[in-house]
Amino acid sequence: MRSWNVSDFDRVRDIALELPEVEESVSWGTPSLKVRGRLFLRRHEDPELTVVKVSPEERKALTEARPEVFLVTPHYENHRYMLVRTAELAEEELRELVAEAWRLSAPQRLVKAFDGDGDGGADA
Numbered sequence: 001m002r003s004w005n006v007s008d009f010d011r012v013r014d015i016a017l018e019l020p021e022v023e024e025s026v027s028w029g030t031p032s033l034k035v036r037g038r039l040f041l042r043r044h045e046d047p048e049l050t051v052v053k054v055s056p057e058e059r060k061a062l063t064e065a066r067p068e069v070f071l072v073t074p075h076y077e078n079h080r081y082m083l084v085r086t087a088e089l090a091e092e093e094l095r096e097l098v099a100e101a102w103r104l105s106a107p108q109r110l111v112k113a114f115d116g117d118g119d120g121g122a123d124a
Helices: 008-016 056-065 091-105 108-114
Strands: 022-027 030-035 038-043 050-053 081-084
Touching: 008 030, 008 038, 008 050, 008 091, 022 038, 030 091, 038 091, 050 091, 056 081
Parallel strands: none
Antiparallel strands: 022 030, 030 038, 038 050, 050 081
């Protein structure tokens, strides 16, 4: 297990707040992060877990490869989220996971602008 200097969710929050238009909120009574009002991360009721938006394909691959880190409870089976033991992730892997969750929730123009594929920012 990795030992962060701040709480696991604080680390996730710090990474997420580096992304465009991320706002802090509260969802289901826990701290959450949204982009333009769309939830992509939240602290789970169990402070060792973070709820992360993910594509069905990525969720399947991650939960099969590392079920001790990436898990899906019955509550999340029919949703595009999984639970993650973020303390188990290396910095780069955590950054990739947060950025991908953001991409799944952010408007396409914002994602394209962030990824450098924008049209110069018109209507972004």
